[in-house]
Amino acid sequence: MTALLEARRLTKVYGGGLFNKSKALVALDDLSLAIEDAPPTITAVVGESGSGKTTFKRLLLGLSEPTTGEVLYRGVDLRRLDRDQRRQFLRDVQAIFQDPDEVYNPFYKIDHVLQAPVANFGLASSKAQALALIEQALVSVGLRPEETLGRYPYQLSGGQRQRIMVARSLIMSPRLIIADEPVSMVDASLRATIIDTLRDLNRRLGISIIYISHDLTTAYQLSENIVVLYRGGVAEAGAIDRVVQQPEHPYTRLLIGAVPLPDPKRPWGHVENVVEETEKVRAERKGCLFANRCPHRMPMCDEARPPQFQTAPHHVTACYLYRESSATTSTTLQQNFVDRSNLAPS
Amino acid sequence: MNQSILQVRDLRVYYHTNDGAVKAANGVTFDLRIGERLGLVGESGSGKSTIAMALMRLIKPPGKIEGGQVLLDGVSLLDLPEEKMRQMRLKEIALVAQGAMNSLNPVMRVRPQIECALRDHDVKLSSIALSDRINELLDMVGLRRNVADLYPHELSGGMKQRVCIAIAICLRPKVIIADEPTSALDVVVQRQVMETLKTLGKALGASIILIGHDMGLMAQAVDRIGVMYAGDLVETGSVAEVFADPIHPYTKLLIASLPTLERKEAARGIPGLAPSLRNRPVRCPFQPRCPVAIDRCQTEEPILREARPMREVACHLYSSESSRVMEAS
């Protein structure tokens, strides 16, 4: 079966050109992942700032061209979609942007970003129907239509603007929503509401979701599978329950250890004291990108990038600590993913 | 330790829009004690940034400070002439604004950006002393000294946020306000930046107001917490007590909605919508969403009062005459 959207060996290099790697910044390194049309899935892509999450999203949306590799929409390279296919792609695959301010024009009212898709795709046959569609979407993300419509972007708080982006993606009834940090500016209760909304869209409407975030906790609550990115490369991937309960890559362990517990009686443990690297130093590193922060650093870690080792049926880890396991034979990550039908109902 | 460095009384800030005033801070009252780290949490749009900007007197039209008092070490900030207030900023009270790391000047290296802040305040230093001062500031926020000669785009998010903190502390303020300083950072860097803020506060003897919505982060980073709802504080207390035993129904639901990595379950949001900040009816702003509201909540707005020693709450269930109702429920 052809996938709805597939990333094949996707690599993005900024600056320097492919053959001058010392100057170049590899924002995304050889990522392969496919999202099937059915059954609907929820996949988390987690990583720290600068790990390549937004780069991945932009490539998937065709907003930026891969340096090598390709993105296929129903089997066709995004660069070769014909008019009708492109139109269908723009409806099927929706994005929620990390920085809502990229999307808002300060001179237009909020209504504009919501009306544009309705008009462009002829989603409503009358003004009243268009308004109903917009209002319904706003309410489903916890906003009052009468207090949101008619306002300018600067009259809303950051979290309010972010929720409008979720509402906007709903209007198009897409097959896949790529959500880039959709909850980074909202509080816990609203976060739970937005996560619930996304889960509901997935279960009720069969929409697949790629949930991009640095927030491991919400990723865990929402998703079945996870890809942990570190500086553009896949550090670890697989079934999220397993990855969170038995993290393998030292970076994933660090990430899990740093999640602040909402309990003042259980303080953060030992603080890792890294001196952060500048972009230049990191571009020149040829071994494992995590080596300089890794408590288990070995000589081989500085020589070459570790391959992905298959440590369990639904778990791959790119770290030499697991070199006893064989390197993975799968060509795309989702071959290591669990299917929802294998999971206990939640 | 119990002395206040900052006293905020009945602070009111409205944004005047075409269809009425948005009451973003509606009579906010709190104290910040010397050396204390106070967390302000609350949902998006509840007025946290508005309070931060008002304390700095940086509210811009259509916003206006309508009333109230802000005493910083006894000086009434809202009564100062603008020029005096300008001198207070950075020197006495400093703000790391929400999204500050994205507003560093992209075409200027870090060094001149810090120098600018110093020069704005007529700090006259020889170039050697200036360079020493910048090195010292970078050390304090945990950055290598060579960062001074880099451009913002050469820095990671965590490094940029540290630069913003270095600028905020360059004149050793008594009060540092940090508005969502780590929301855009991943947990590892977030934690390092928070540790830096903590250490700095201690080293400078400064008090800190930390604004955020991440309850987990608050639990780890502050001494006392104030929970905002719809432009007002609804509960304050030591972070340990508020987490162990929240009093206000909103705080209770907020804490119950926190997801963890320990349990996989549908964390529940609080049903209903945040109230309008315009045309506020006279009632408890949380009443429409409150699972334990009583009749009185519909007709009278509760005020923040001491419920127990060192604990304040704005809820009718906890005012003296209805305390038995509360015990029964």
Ligand SMILES: Nc1ncnc2c1ncn2[C@@H]1O[C@H](COP(=O)(O)OP(=O)(O)OP(=O)(O)O)[C@@H](O)[C@H]1O
């Ligand atoms: N247009 C560009 N030109 C040059 N470098 C870029 C460009 N866009 C991104 N980068 C670099 O690529 C790397 C990955 O960036 P990306 O925005 O994908 O990270 P991210 O994981 O989304 O981070 P965040 O959590 O901060 O949003 C970063 O080092 C970034 O500086």
Ligand SMILES: Nc1ncnc2c1ncn2[C@@H]1O[C@H](COP(=O)(O)OP(=O)(O)OP(=O)(O)O)[C@@H](O)[C@H]1O
């Ligand atoms: N210039 C403005 N004009 C009209 N209303 C405004 C303006 N600025 C802010 N508001 C409103 O004031 C309220 C408080 O906004 P504020 O930015 O203080 O919230 P916040 O608690 O910091 O939210 P967030 O967590 O999203 O940053 C919001 O309802 C917002 O829509």
Ligand SMILES: [Mg+2]
């Ligand atoms: Mg990003």
Ligand SMILES: [Mg+2]
């Ligand atoms: Mg704010």
